Amino acid sequence: MNAPLPPPLLAALTVLHVAITLLMPFLMIGLVNRSKAWWGGRKGPPLAQSLWDLLRLLRKRPVLSQVTTPLFRAGAWVVLGASLLAAQIAPLLGPFAPLQFAHDFVVFAYTLGLARLFLMLSAMDVGSSFEGMGTAREASFTAFVEPALFLLVGTALVGTGQTSLAGLIGQWHHSPAFVWLAAPAVGVLFVLLQAEAARVPVDDPATHLELTMVHEVMVLDHSGPELAAMQYAAAIKMTVYAGLIAALLNPFDLATQPAPAVLAALAIMAAVAVAVGCVESLTARLRMRHVPPYLALASLVAALGLGLAGWLAGAA
Amino acid sequence: MNTLLAAQWTLLVGAAACLLPMRNAWRAALGLLSQAGATLLVLSVALPVVLGGPPLQGELAWAEPVGLLKVRLDALGAFFLVWSLPMTLLGSVYAVGYLRRHFATERHVGVHYALLNMTALSFVIVYSADHALVFLLGWEIAALAAWLLVIWDYANQKVRFAGFNYLVSTHVGLIFLVAAFMILYTHSASWELGSFGKWLRAHPGTERNLVFLLLLTSFGLKSAFFPFHSWLPRAHAAAPAHVSALMSGVIHKAGLYALVRFVMLIGRPDEWMGWFLIGFSLLSAVIGALYTVGQRDLKRLLGYSSTENVGIAGLGLGVGCLGLAWGNSSLVVVGFAGGLLHVLNHAFFKCQLFYAAGSVYQAAHTVDMERLGGLSRLMPWTAASFLLGGVAISALPPLNGFTSEFVIYSGLFNGQAIGAWAQVALAVAAAGLAFVGAVSALSITRAFGVVFLGSPRDVSIEAPHEVSRWMLAPTLAHAAGVVVLGVAPVLGLTLVEGAARLALAGLPGADAAAAGAPLQALGETLSRIGALSGVLTAAIALMWWQRSRSGTAPAPRHVTWGCGYGTPNSRMQYTGSSFAWDFGRRFHGVLLMLRRQKAPEGYFPSDGYLITHCPDAVERRLFAVIQHGDESAAGLSRQLREDDPRVAFGAALVALVLIAGLVVLGTGALR
Numbered sequence: 010m011n012a013p014l015p016p017p018l019l020a021a022l023t024v025l026h027v028a029i030t031l032l033m034p035f036l037m038i039g040l041v042n043r044s045k046a047w048w049g050g051r052k053g054p055p056l057a058q059s060l061w062d063l064l065r066l067l068r069k070r071p072v073l074s075q076v077t078t079p080l081f082r083a084g085a086w087v088v089l090g091a092s093l094l095a096a097q098i099a100p101l102l103g104p105f106a107p108l109q110f111a112h113d114f115v116v117f118a119y120t121l122g123l124a125r126l127f128l129m130l131s132a133m134d135v136g137s138s139f140e141g142m143g144t145a146r147e148a149s150f151t152a153f154v155e156p157a158l159f160l161l162v163g164t165a166l167v168g169t170g171q172t173s174l175a176g177l178i179g180q181w182h183h184s185p186a187f188v189w190l191a192a193p194a195v196g197v198l199f200v201l202l203q204a205e206a207a208r209v210p211v212d213d214p215a216t217h218l219e220l221t222m223v224h225e226v227m228v229l230d231h232s233g234p235e236l237a238a239m240q241y242a243a244a245i246k247m248t249v250y251a252g253l254i255a256a257l258l259n260p261f262d263l264a265t266q267p268a269p270a271v272l273a274a275l276a277i278m279a280a281v282a283v284a285v286g287c288v289e290s291l292t293a294r295l296r297m298r299h300v301p302p303y304l305a306l307a308s309l310v311a312a313l314g315l316g317l318a319g320w321l322a323g324a325a
Numbered sequence: 326m327n328t329l330l331a332a333q334w335t336l337l338v339g340a341a342a343c344l345l346p347m348r349n350a351w352r353a354a355l356g357l358l359s360q361a362g363a364t365l366l367v368l369s370v371a372l373p374v375v376l377g378g379p380p381l382q383g384e385l386a387w388a389e390p391v392g393l394l395k396v397r398l399d400a401l402g403a404f405f406l407v408w409s410l411p412m413t414l415l416g417s418v419y420a421v422g423y424l425r426r427h428f429a430t431e432r433h434v435g436v437h438y439a440l441l442n443m444t445a446l447s448f449v450i451v452y453s454a455d456h457a458l459v460f461l462l463g464w465e466i467a468a469l470a471a472w473l474l475v476i477w478d479y480a481n482q483k484v485r486f487a488g489f490n491y492l493v494s495t496h497v498g499l500i501f502l503v504a505a506f507m508i509l510y511t512h513s514a515s516w517e518l519g520s521f522g523k524w525l526r527a528h529p530g531t532e533r534n535l536v537f538l539l540l541l542t543s544f545g546l547k548s549a550f551f552p553f554h555s556w557l558p559r560a561h562a563a564a565p566a567h568v569s570a571l572m573s574g575v576i577h578k579a580g581l582y583a584l585v586r587f588v589m590l591i592g593r594p595d596e597w598m599g600w601f602l603i604g605f606s607l608l609s610a611v612i613g614a615l616y617t618v619g620q621r622d623l624k625r626l627l628g629y630s631s632t633e634n635v636g637i638a639g640l641g642l643g644v645g646c647l648g649l650a651w652g653n654s655s656l657v658v659v660g661f662a663g664g665l666l667h668v669l670n671h672a673f674f675k676c677q678l679f680y681a682a683g684s685v686y687q688a689a690h691t692v693d694m695e696r697l698g699g700l701s702r703l704m705p706w707t708a709a710s711f712l713l714g715g716v717a718i719s720a721l722p723p724l725n726g727f728t729s730e731f732v733i734y735s736g737l738f739n740g741q742a743i744g745a746w747a748q749v750a751l752a753v754a755a756a757g758l759a760f761v762g763a764v765s766a767l768s769i770t771r772a773f774g775v776v777f778l779g780s781p782r783d784v785s786i787e788a789p790h791e792v793s794r795w796m797l798a799p800t801l802a803h804a805a806g807v808v809v810l811g812v813a814p815v816l817g818l819t820l821v822e823g824a825a826r827l828a829l830a831g832l833p834g835a836d837a838a839a840a841g842a843p844l845q846a847l848g849e850t851l852s853r854i855g856a857l858s859g860v861l862t863a864a865i866a867l868m869w870w871q872r873s874r875s876g877t878a879p880a881p882r883h884v885t886w887g888c889g890y891g892t893p894n895s896r897m898q899y900t901g902s903s904f905a906w907d908f909g910r911r912f913h914g915v916l917l918m919l920r921r922q923k924a925p926e927g928y929f930p931s932d933g934y935l936i937t938h939c940p941d942a943v944e945r946r947l948f949a950v951i952q953h954g955d956e957s958a959a960g961l962s963r964q965l966r967e968d969d970p971r972v973a974f975g976a977a978l979v980a981l982v983l984i985a986g987l988v989v990l991g992t993g994a995l996r
Contacts, residue, residue, distance in 0.1 A: 070880060070881070071880045072880060072881050072882070072883050073880045073881070073882050073883070074882070074883065074884065074885040074886075075882045075883065075884055075885070076699065076779060076780045076885060078701050078702060078708075078778065080701070080712075080778070082869070082872070082873070083865075083869050086865055086868040086869045086872060087865050089868065090861060090864045090865040090868055091861065091865075093864075094857075094860075094861050094864070108857070110850070110853055111735065111850060112731065112734060112735040112738060112850070115730075115731050115734045115735070116722065116731070116854070116857060118759065119720065119721055119722055119727055119730075119731075119762070120722055120861070122719070122721050122762065122763070122766060123716070123721040123722055125766070126716065126719060126721060126766050126769070126770060129766075129770045129774070130712075130770060130773065130774060130778065133770065133773075133774030133775070133778045133779065133899075134774075134778045134779070135779070135885045135886075136698070136699070136778065136779025136780045136885060136895070136898045137885045137886065137887065137893075137898070137899075138893075138897050138898055138899045139886075139887075139888055140899075141774070141898060141899020141900075141903070141904060142899060142903075144770060144774065144899075144904070145771075145899065145903070145904045145905075145906075145907055145908070146907065148763075148766065148767035148770055148771070148904075148908070149767065149907055149908035149911075151763045151766070151767070152760060152763040152764050152767060152908065155759045155760055155762065155763040156756035156757070156759050156760045157756075158759070159752070159755045159756040159758075159759040160752060160753070160756045162738065162752070162755075163738065163748070163749065163751075163752020163753070163755060163756065164752070166738055166740055166748065166752065167745055167748050167749065167752070170740050171740075172735075172738060172740055219888045229886055230885055230886055233880075234872055297907075301911060308756070311756075312753070312756070315749055315752055315753070316749065318745075318749070319745045319746050319748070319749035322745035322748075323744070323745045323746060
């Protein structure tokens with residue numbers, strides 16, 4: 010549909026994409042915290058506060074639990090490495106990603122799955138019942154939300170006929186049925202963001218009670234550089250899903266108007282971060298037993314979207 | 326042909342020779358030697374066929390009514406042979422370590438080795454037979470050998486029951502298979518599979534559909550598809566670890582082989598067959614995965630995951646069938662190659678996981694998750710290989726399970742389905758596969774986390790130690806395969822390429838050139854995935870190495886944060902049952918998670934207990950139905966008094982009327 014990007018632009022966009030996946034997570038966290046502070050009538054921390062926190066953690070010497078194995082420390086780096094790889098497959102700026110090939114969305118989903126598996130195993134390694142509880146919750150929430158992404162991809166496939174994630178998400182707006190499907194798609198992606206990045210109403214990153222945590226309880230015994238890696242990975246995941254929403258809604262064509270397209274993408278991602286902050290300020294975390302239905306609802310909406318897409322394609 | 330015969334004789338003679346020596350060590354050695362010799366012989370003829378050589382054909386005159394015994398080893402059979410025999414050999418090596426403590430006793434280990442030889446023999450027969458009776462013979466040898474291998478510990482009543490359960494199920498499957506063969510024989514008047522194929526291709530219709538369903542039932546029972554899996558968890562839990570590994574990873578793949586073989590004989594299946602296979606497989610995958618969540622017994626868990634994985638492979642084969650029905654060569658290639666690749670990959674990681682579980686059993690004398698814990702510090706090699714197998718079975722990169730699931734996904738999202746609704750249905754199947762992936766990650770986290778991480782839960786289990794090299798070597802050989810096929814999946818593709826070409830022959834006007842393009846595309850995709858896996862592995866290793874190098878001083882150690890509670894003990898760790906509870910109870914319609922408990926009461930509670938159990942719903946229902954039928958039959962016989970002449974006369978009258986009716990209908994006298 011679109012002409013291939015000229016090589017200089019391709020190189021520039023690749024550099025830009027990598028830079029965004031590395032730096033945008035800090036800004037995203039900063040924006041979420043700022044908007045939460047705004048609702049709470051506070052001034053809030055500086056936007057780059059999480060970057061300074063990360064650098065501080067990297068300098069610290071970790072304290073390990075007595076029962077841990079080498080898997081505990083290695084796990085954190087698997088989580089970070091896999092999240093960074095997945096971020097290079099996701100389109101953020103439009104129909105473009107540095108790693109782009111047929112059916113790359115499977116690699117995207119399963120690389121994030123690898124990250125999650127090692128996050129859960131690191132948590133199980135300390136032999137604490139609290140971390141076991143968090144792990145069990147994470148694992149079961151994932152199972153409810155995992156089909157949503159694939160149903161969404163299937164919906165986009167019916168509309169676009171593309172097979173790479175960048176093409177599916179970035180070129181979906183050319184399809185005539187997109188008008189009907191845009192809102193459910195954004196909704197599903199937003200719920201996926203909340204589940205993957207452990208935000209309210211699925212999980213509360215600011216809670217103080219171990220019994221009510223999911224992601225935070227799994228990194229309870231991490232400290233120093235490993236904690237930094239885990240937190241950075243979670244922020245990268247949030248950026249990636251915000252980026253998917255940005256690529257989906259980007260009104261500019263990346264090939265002909267690169268600068269406005271990039272700016273629009275960044276603006277949409279920032280808006281998603283603010284939206285996450287607003288949701289966190291205005292609602293509480295769902296009760297644990299209501300979280301799986303909430304996530305399954307996302308999968309259901311995605312399935313209905315798929316049915317609608319099939320119906321529209323059949324009618325056309 | 327002669328080489329194959331020589332291999333069969335080597336195995337037979339080896340099996341007999343195992344029984345003769347006086348010492349168990351000699352018996353085992355003879356078994357291993359004869360099996361290794363036969364494996365080399367078979368590989369020498371099967372490898373060239375797999376790598377694109379001409380199929381091996383031969384015939385042997387035999388007395389009527391059997392007739393000419395035809396042998397034909399094409400790329401599909403050779404693909405199954407090249408890994409089945411070496412893996413059986415590895416299993417036999419593992420058996421040396423596993424049965425070591427029986428070597429010095431009165432127990433005759435030679436019988437066990439003879440049976441392992443017979444298992445290998447059954448593969449050579451089944452995968453090269455072109456004659457239905459020979460096929461049935463090999464099928465039966467495999468079933469009986471597997472049954473006898475399962476009941477190694479026959480003194481235990483539970484083991485005998487599990488074995489008997491398996492024996493009955495596998496013969497119920499045989500009935501369906503024989504029924505299908507009878508229908509085919511009456512139409513083709515020949516026992517050759519080739520003439521079965523001729524009839525099947527020429528006569529689409531009700532009878533062909535019936536044959537397809539009969540065959541699918543039989544092969545479903547063999548490969549333990551849901552709902553024909555109820556024998557499986559018991560058999561896998563009861564058998565010695567290497568037998569469970571061989572059954573799950575190798576022996577029951579014969580069911581999938583036969584399925585592919587008959588689909589190829591049909592040539593161009595109807596579209597509904599593809600959809601039926603996809604639905605049936607998806608159901609197996611989802612239910613199998615759900616059942617892994619509830620299990621406490623590590624080997625039962627792995628058994629259910631076999632049901633899950635044959636489902637995943639069947640999903641690929643179903644896509645291939647749809648490709649054949651639609652005449653789409655790229656779907657055919659992706660579907661069959663993906664399904665067969667998953668069969669191979671599953672054999673690698675499932676045997677590895679069973680071997681690791683067997684090592685746990687050897688060291689700790691139990692595989693009950695709730696009693697184990699913290700084994701990874703005591704058994705590092707076993708733990709590492711279980712983890713590796715676990716990552717592979719959850720289909721996560723960079724290991725081999727991911728590559729085959731990727732190919733299957735690429736078939737489901739091919740974008741070339743006929744009509745938007747077909748595409749929607751395939752996307753729903755893909756979403757189901759994603760759910761299965763997430764659930765199996767849950768079970769593996771639970772199994773590995775509870776058994777190998779944390780600290781030991783039961784002090785009555787004396788500290789386990791790493792197992793012998795006889796057991797570690799096969800485990801690590803499988804682990805190497807899992808890694809190599811993950812980083813270089815093109816190797817796996819070269820093995821299944823010939824079989825995919827064979828499937829393409831069902832399409833009209835298909836030739837070698839038509840197969841080239843989709844196969845090449847698949848090869849490119851797979852090498853890209855392999856490269857990506859390599860990069861991911863390297864990046865993680867680099868980061869970890871950088872971190873562990875920079876921190877020279879060992880990190881200080883402290884107790885795990887117990888949220889302020891000062892005296893936690895190892896029994897307070899999260900258990901497998903609690904891990905599964907939250908997820909499992911949301912599927913209470915499918916998954917029976919039973920618990921009996923006595924909660925502590927009052928201010929000074931005396932005692933309390935909690936017993937959790939996850940029985941098989943299908944098995945329960947089966948036994949309930951049998952019991953119900955038994956009761957109604959007993960009730961009927963109570964009401965009918967046998968000395969009552971009226972009953973006897975009445976029965977005779979009914980029989981006469983029936984016979985007369987059949988005669989009238991059969992001779993067409995009414996027309």
